[in-house]
Amino acid sequence: MSRPWLSVLLPTFNGEAHLRRALDSIAAEADSGVEVVAIDDGSSDGTCDILQAYQGTLNLSVERRPVGNWVSNTNLALDRATGDLACFLHQDDCWLPGRLETVRQQFSDTPSAGLLLHACRFAGPDGRATGTWRCPLPARCPVRPAATTERLLVQNFVGMPGAVFRRGLALGCGGLDESLWYTADWDFWLKLAAIADTVYLPQPLAMFRLHPASQTATRSRSLDEFRRQMSAVQKRHGSSWPAPDAATRASVERTARAAIEVNVALAALYHRVPVETGRLLAALGVLRPSDWWRLARDSRLHERAVARLRAGLLISRRSSEPS
Numbered sequence: 001m002s003r004p005w006l007s008v009l010l011p012t013f014n015g016e017a018h019l020r021r022a023l024d025s026i027a028a029e030a031d032s033g034v035e036v037v038a039i040d041d042g043s044s045d046g047t048c049d050i051l052q053a054y055q056g057t058l059n060l061s062v063e064r065r066p067v068g069n070w071v072s073n074t075n076l077a078l079d080r081a082t083g084d085l086a087c088f089l090h091q092d093d094c095w096l097p098g099r100l101e102t103v104r105q106q107f108s109d110t111p112s113a114g115l116l117l118h119a120c121r122f123a124g125p126d127g128r129a130t131g132t133w134r135c136p137l138p139a140r141c142p143v144r145p146a147a148t149t150e151r152l153l154v155q156n157f158v159g160m161p162g163a164v165f166r167r168g169l170a171l172g173c174g175g176l177d178e179s180l181w182y183t184a185d186w187d188f189w190l191k192l193a194a195i196a197d198t199v200y201l202p203q204p205l206a207m208f209r210l211h212p213a214s215q216t217a218t219r220s221r222s223l224d225e226f227r228r229q230m231s232a233v234q235k236r237h238g239s240s241w242p243a244p245d246a247a248t249r250a251s252v253e254r255t256a257r258a259a260i261e262v263n264v265a266l267a268a269l270y271h272r273v274p275v276e277t278g279r280l281l282a283a284l285g286v287l288r289p290s291d292w293w294r295l296a297r298d299s300r301l302h303e304r305a306v307a308r309l310r311a312g313l314l315i316s317r318r319s320s321e322p323s
Contacts, residue, residue, distance in 0.1 A: 007081030015091030025094035039073040042066025114196025120159035124311030125211040131307035142197035154298035156186035161206035
């Protein structure tokens, strides 16, 4: 059998509710050049039975590794993979029809690209579409590292199922940072964007599911840690970013700090805890008109907020229940 052209990295944990749809979306592409590397973190439901059932349909390997760290298991999947290209697919997300053909053709058309991004469709817990998650990049043309980094420093605008990358580059930059339970993917995109061209496809090619049990919804409850991880990523990559001039660097830094406080405030609203209005207003109060434009363009906050409103997830029901 020839080496796969694409490796799908699939960390799982108690994912029986949505896992079949994720695997069905891969199988529907009917591409024998795709391998799926699943690392299960000690599931206690039917997740492993589902994975085993699909081993006759997909080129699927399964390994159980109960370490309590999805990032570590994702890195293990990356290490086990053999494809020239790789992508992530979490158990609650899925692909849309025609994804593989479109992705493969784009890499052929833009061979300098090390990272391909595409729009994603937001969906609520029931799978119904609630909006589209786009990237603030020009379409279908290679974007140089400094330009991509400038926009990505403000906010992680990459949906987890909305990226494909060259596996060799991912291994060369050390994979994902296992100390970051929330921002590991953002840190990873910034590492890749800094060393290769990025290309963006505006059509939605995957579905990103919004639901109360997602990592975004549950782990953002620790607001101080939430803020710390976002700040750490921005400082790490902002310091090495070759800004075109001092004014642009200052604008990105101001806007990035404001984006952090907006995200923390939204997390506080979701979990029904007090918003630190002083910090939020201080961060927003220093923004200049051009910064506000940068915040609106690069944060995609309006798309994410509207999608969550439509899905009924802007305010947490769980956090109001007695523990």
